Amino acid sequence: MKKFDIIGRRKWWYIISILILIPGIISIATQGFNLGIDFTGGTLMDLKFARPVTVIEVRDVLKEYQLDHSTIQLASNDESATAAENVLIRTADLSDETRRAVLAEIGNKLGNYDVLRTERVGAVMGSELALQAIWAMLISWVLIIVYVSWRFEFKFAISAVLALVHDTVIVIGVFSILQKEIDATFIAAILTIIGYSINDTIVIFDRIRENLKLHHRKGGDLVELANTSIWQTMTRSIYTVLTVLFTTAALYFFGGESTKNFSFALLIGITCGAYSSIFTASPLWITFRNYADNKRVAEKLKTAK
Amino acid sequence: MRKKNFAKLAVIIVAIIGVFCYYISPLAHSIKQGLDLQGGTHVVLEAVDTPEAPVNEDAVQRVVKIIEKRVNELGLTEPIIQRQGERRIIVELPGVKDPEKAIEILGKTAMLEFQDDSGATVMTGQDLKDAKAQIDQSNQNLVALEFSDEGGKKFADLTAKNVGKNIAILLDKQILTNPNVKEAITGGKAVITGSRTIEEAQRLAILLRSGSLPVKVDVIETRTVGPTLGQDSKDKSEFAFAVGIGAVIIFMLVFYHLSGFIANIALMAYVLMTLVALKMLDATLTLPGIAGIILSIGMAVDANVLIFERFKEEYRLGKTLRAAMDAGFSRAFATIIDSHLTTIITATVLFFLGTGTVKGFAITLGLGIVISLITAFAFTQYLLKLLISSNIFKDGRVYGASGVKTNEKI
Numbered sequence: 001m002k003k004f005d006i007i008g009r010r011k012w013w014y015i016i017s018i019l020i021l022i023p024g025i026i027s028i029a030t031q032g033f034n035l036g037i038d039f040t041g042g043t044l045m046d047l048k049f050a051r052p053v054t055v056i057e058v059r060d061v062l063k064e065y066q067l068d069h070s071t072i073q074l075a076s077n078d079e080s081a082t083a084a085e086n087v088l089i090r091t092a093d094l095s096d097e098t099r100r101a102v103l104a105e106i107g108n109k110l111g112n113y114d115v116l117r118t119e120r121v122g123a124v125m126g127s128e129l130a131l132q133a134i135w136a137m138l139i140s141w142v143l144i145i146v147y148v149s150w151r152f153e154f155k156f157a158i159s160a161v162l163a164l165v166h167d168t169v170i171v172i173g174v175f176s177i178l179q180k181e182i183d184a185t186f187i188a189a190i191l192t193i194i195g196y197s198i199n200d201t202i203v204i205f206d207r208i209r210e211n212l213k214l215h216h217r218k219g220g221d222l223v224e225l226a227n228t229s230i231w232q233t234m235t236r237s238i239y240t241v242l243t244v245l246f247t248t249a250a251l252y253f254f255g256g257e258s259t260k261n262f263s264f265a266l267l268i269g270i271t272c273g274a275y276s277s278i279f280t281a282s283p284l285w286i287t288f289r290n291y292a293d294n295k296r297v298a299e300k301l302k303t304a305k
Numbered sequence: 306m307r308k309k310n311f312a313k314l315a316v317i318i319v320a321i322i323g324v325f326c327y328y329i330s331p332l333a334h335s336i337k338q339g340l341d342l343q344g345g346t347h348v349v350l351e352a353v354d355t356p357e358a359p360v361n362e363d364a365v366q367r368v369v370k371i372i373e374k375r376v377n378e379l380g381l382t383e384p385i386i387q388r389q390g391e392r393r394i395i396v397e398l399p400g401v402k403d404p405e406k407a408i409e410i411l412g413k414t415a416m417l418e419f420q421d422d423s424g425a426t427v428m429t430g431q432d433l434k435d436a437k438a439q440i441d442q443s444n445q446n447l448v449a450l451e452f453s454d455e456g457g458k459k460f461a462d463l464t465a466k467n468v469g470k471n472i473a474i475l476l477d478k479q480i481l482t483n484p485n486v487k488e489a490i491t492g493g494k495a496v497i498t499g500s501r502t503i504e505e506a507q508r509l510a511i512l513l514r515s516g517s518l519p520v521k522v523d524v525i526e527t528r529t530v531g532p533t534l535g536q537d538s539k540d541k542s543e544f545a546f547a548v549g550i551g552a553v554i555i556f557m558l559v560f561y562h563l564s565g566f567i568a569n570i571a572l573m574a575y576v577l578m579t580l581v582a583l584k585m586l587d588a589t590l591t592l593p594g595i596a597g598i599i600l601s602i603g604m605a606v607d608a609n610v611l612i613f614e615r616f617k618e619e620y621r622l623g624k625t626l627r628a629a630m631d632a633g634f635s636r637a638f639a640t641i642i643d644s645h646l647t648t649i650i651t652a653t654v655l656f657f658l659g660t661g662t663v664k665g666f667a668i669t670l671g672l673g674i675v676i677s678l679i680t681a682f683a684f685t686q687y688l689l690k691l692l693i694s695s696n697i698f699k700d701g702r703v704y705g706a707s708g709v710k711t712n713e714k715i
Binding site: 048096099100119120121124125129132135136139140143144148184187192196207232236239245250251253254256258266 | 409
């Protein structure tokens with residue numbers, strides 16, 4: 001039974017990945033991210049009013065404090081609603097006194113409300129968090145390269161990490177295109193995706209490594225070997241991504257507002273991670289391997305002359 | 306022997322299902338909950354340099370002590386005061402009724418000064434012994450001050466020298482009251498009037514009792530979650546948990562039949578062990594932490610999927626059920642160790658670099674991976690061996706190994 005040749009079509013997968021990556025990269029370069037107050041510093045007020053209020057009403061109150069440029073979001077299941085009870089206000093970093101005054105004024109003008117959540121993050125804290133996030137990502141990549149190089153070989157490590165970079169860029173690209181808010185939990189989501197994607201890749205690499213041991217005796221073709229390894233682990237790859245997607249989808253659909261962006265990042269990232277393990281990491285390994293082989297052959301020819 | 310094994314297996318299965326159904330909820334609720342679940346306020350304070358009072362180690366230690374006093378005066382259950390780094394102090398106030406007021410109290414320098422007619426400071430808050438909020442006969446809210454012995458003398462001296470003139474009591478350079486002195490006060494007591502409400506008087510009394518901060522302290526971060534949102538988050542994550550684990554259980558049954566059933570039992574044991582571990586570590590369960598647990602359920606079955614797929618391959622090659630299962634476990638072992646270790650690497654990075662809620666997520670994720678390894682290799686393996694050796698189900702298909710089998714030889 002001839003299985004579908006994945007590795008042989010690797011140029012196609014590279015092109016597909018690049019086509020998916022480009023819009024995200026353009027969006028990151030042009031419109032950037034919708035960074036939450038965790039990163040920018042600022043004040044957030046999540047209020048639930050006794051009656052539905054409109055954005056204009058809230059903005060009018062904020063105008064008195066020169067805060068009319070703040071982000072005011074209605075939290076409603078109905079996307080087209082012009083008024084809602086639950087309102088999310090994001091302003092620049094307000095002192096605690098100003099926030100108290102604003103909250104009191106909102107109460108005077110718009111009636112009773114319940115404070116669901118207030119947050120205030122100083123600008124210094126925010127930039128520290130952004131720096132931490134970048135460090136966390138870089139450190140985890142380096143550690144993974146070290147570990148995989150030790151357990152496998154460097155070509156496996158670099159292929160695996162390139163697949164991780166691929167997944168990460170897609171997820172942050174999607175967040176940039178959709179202008180979804182990026183907060184502290186987003187870092188956790190990215191690192192989880194990295195953890196999942198590397199896990200998935202290693203399972204396939206492990207099979208390649210195992211088959212390589214037999215390969216030396218048989219002298220078979222590397223492309224065929226990689227293909228066989230991918231297909232031998234295919235059922236597992238699909239089943240595992242499905243169970244993880246089930247739980248993530250449960251979190252996305254039923255987990256409430258606070259974890260919605262977090263689980264959305266995971267839904268995209270885990271799908272990418274499963275894809276990249278099969279269609280990016282293993283083909284890349286073959287590409288690197290061939291490149292090294294060609295170079296060796298070329299050098300041999302040179303010395304032969 | 307066979308019957309004995311099967312009986313053992315049945316007892317274990319019934320016990321785990323029973324414990325899971327009865328104890329999962331009380332166990333989960335007995336774990337300490339983060340502020341995002343129970344509602345409360347998280348405050349980060351930072352000591353900052355001023356020309357008059359540069360920050361040093363001693364000053365920060367004193368600030369921590371004073372903040373502790375102030376927090377204790379708020380009368381909350383289980384507040385947390387934690388030093389972070391050189392200059393920061395994290396304060397967690399679970400279930401605080403009026404978060405805005407609490408934040409105000411924490412960051413106030415609360416330097417009390419008594420000035421004479423010429424504006425020279427004669428006494429400070431250090432001359433106080435006690436301060437209490439009171440309502441007097443004319444329904445006025447006031448703070449009754451009691452001076453130390455030395456303070457009493459100073460105050461007597463101050464009032465004696467300023468009869469007929471005004472003295473001023475200031476808090477953080479703002480005048481609280483500037484009464485006209487009618488006669489010298491020698492009793493070592495005084496009152497501060499002018500509080501609009503009894504609560505305001507109480508807050509002032511708390512500040513005066515706990516003393517003034519030796520350096521300027523800025524509130525650099527506050528996060529408050531109201532009780533409504535906390536409860537809502539809790540309910541919703543419980544539901545998401547139920548749906549998630551339900552979907553995985555059904556999936557495993559459909560694709561791996563009896564092996565899947567055993568894996569599901571192991572999964573229940575896994576969830577219970579994770580919760581017990583969190584409780585024993587005295588960890589705080591946060592919303593991202595719960596997300597970590599729900600997510601790890603999907604990942605926990607991965608070890609089982611790897612083992613079962615390997616078992617199917619070995620079985621198709623013509624091995625007996627038992628030999629195929631053994632080979633499945635031993636062959637999958639290396640794969641699982643390598644793949645899980647890399648995930649542990651990222652969880653560790655997250656733990657050391659993350660703060661607050663992100664840390665909570667890293668703990669449950671990392672813990673989940675380790676426990677899922679244990680349950681797969683100790684638990685699933687043991688149960689499956691019992692099942693196979695009880696010799697009741699002999700067809701590989703019952704264990705999920707469908708497909709072409711070259712020759713039956715059980």
